[in-house]
Amino acid sequence: MKERFFKLNKWNILVENDKAKEAAIYNLYNGDIIELDEDWAKVIHYLQTGELISKVDHPKTPEIIQTLSDKSIGKCYDKLIYEEKTRKGMLLPLKGIQSPPPVINRFFIQLPTNCNLNCSFCNSLNSIPCLTCSNEKSEKNVEHFDYRRFLPRILDLKPINLILHGGNPFLLGNKLNNLVNQCKYLSESTQIWVVTHWKHLFSKIKENKRNLTENLNCYIVIPASNFNEDEDNSKKFCYTLDYVKNRLQSFVPVIVLDSDNNIERLREEIMKFNPQGLYVSHIYRKSNFREFNNSHFVRVNVETFWHNFYHHPCLYGTLALTSNGKILPCPHMKKEILADVMNDSEPFERIFGDREIDKYWNLNLGKIEKCKECIFRYGCFECRAVELKLTNDLLGKFLCSKVGH
Ligand code: SF4
Numbered sequence: 001m002k003e004r005f006f007k008l009n010k011w012n013i014l015v016e017n018d019k020a021k022e023a024a025i026y027n028l029y030n031g032d033i034i035e036l037d038e039d040w041a042k043v044i045h046y047l048q049t050g051e052l053i054s055k056v057d058h059p060k061t062p063e064i065i066q067t068l069s070d071k072s073i074g075k076c077y078d079k080l081i082y083e084e085k086t087r088k089g090m091l092l093p094l095k096g097i098q099s100p101p102p103v104i105n106r107f108f109i110q111l112p113t114n115c116n117l118n119c120s121f122c123n124s125l126n127s128i129p130c131l132t133c134s135n136e137k138s139e140k141n142v143e144h145f146d147y148r149r150f151l152p153r154i155l156d157l158k159p160i161n162l163i164l165h166g167g168n169p170f171l172l173g174n175k176l177n178n179l180v181n182q183c184k185y186l187s188e189s190t191q192i193w194v195v196t197h198w199k200h201l202f203s204k205i206k207e208n209k210r211n212l213t214e215n216l217n218c219y220i221v222i223p224a225s226n227f228n229e230d231e232d233n234s235k236k237f238c239y240t241l242d243y244v245k246n247r248l249q250s251f252v253p254v255i256v257l258d259s260d261n262n263i264e265r266l267r268e269e270i271m272k273f274n275p276q277g278l279y280v281s282h283i284y285r286k287s288n289f290r291e292f293n294n295s296h297f298v299r300v301n302v303e304t305f306w307h308n309f310y311h312h313p314c315l316y317g318t319l320a321l322t323s324n325g326k327i328l329p330c331p332h333m334k335k336e337i338l339a340d341v342m343n344d345s346e347p348f349e350r351i352f353g354d355r356e357i358d359k360y361w362n363l364n365l366g367k368i369e370k371c372k373e374c375i376f377r378y379g380c381f382e383c384r385a386v387e388l389k390l391t392n393d394l395l396g397k398f399l400c401s402k403v404g405h
């Protein structure tokens, strides 16, 4: 009988953890991550190293080869081949030559606005802190140095999304519209978002519909506790979503689990208004930390795999300006100050010219001690700011059931 070899095809990548005897196949064609049991991991490991099929001494070898061939995940060859895995873009990040211009996916700007709603979860640790509002007062704020002077510098970077957040952003009155319109004027392609509680939005719409610019997109914060059999709230809420759906560019609801309410009905109600997405934010408490997972698996295509291979899944492409003029790698990493626009005349020069941002943008999960061997690290989305707050360590990891709390 002719000696043959078996190899996974170029869309399928084997990721192994030798110590734990674990492995997974990332199918970059359909986005699946296939976790392998110990037998499969062992057999596929030997086949991938170029061993002849006949030399892989395991009773399951024929079955494994047949299954993978049937699913077009790999195939048999008469001679040993090397198949370069599918990539997009550059083979390796550029080093030693001029870097390409940075691509900013999200630029957060904190507005100097307070809020009087007194939500019980305000300023508490939750699973998507940057998409929920919080009420922080600062003595100095960016109005001291004038937003308008600094905005062109930010918009010069052509961020894909610019996200305004703070307490109640509508307390800025007409200044908010001016700010949004100015941003749109400076970079037409940038999507402008505001993070706001649905009640603030409702009040704004009731006050004067025309006061809300149509250039806006909204992340709408929706505490589950607001709908404890409260019919009046439900009506106001539907009125708000109906307005937003018809008048604004787009909206994404963020349900905050601040009560034990079943949110299924709420979710169904929201979906009738055709939102662009929907997030559920969990509140972290010492009593619930075992259920509070900070690792979310996403479908992994070619872009996601190689993005996560080199970069942090969330921090890459993110920057934030606080209401007292500090530039941060993320709006909730308050102590990681990259520049202070009050004192620094060329903040972006330092951040990008000296590549200070790489410490955060290139913080792929392979650099996190507890994640570095994990077979899911190329398909895992985590919030680094939450881990930093809990461990006081930029490379710390506390919230993941895979590594144990
Ligand atoms: S609406 Fe937002 S900022 Fe205001 S109290 Fe509630 S969580 Fe805090």
Ligand code: SF4
Pocket (backbone or CB within 6 Å): 294, 295, 365, 370, 371, 374, 375, 376, 377, 378, 380, 381, 382, 399, 400, 401, 402, 403
């Ligand atoms: S160990 Fe790290 S990479 Fe693996 S699932 Fe947990 S958070 Fe994600």
Ligand code: SF4
Pocket (backbone or CB within 6 Å): 128, 129, 130, 131, 314, 315, 318, 330, 331, 332, 382, 383, 384, 385, 386
């Ligand atoms: S790490 Fe990402 S998800 Fe977490 S707060 Fe920062 S930007 Fe948001």
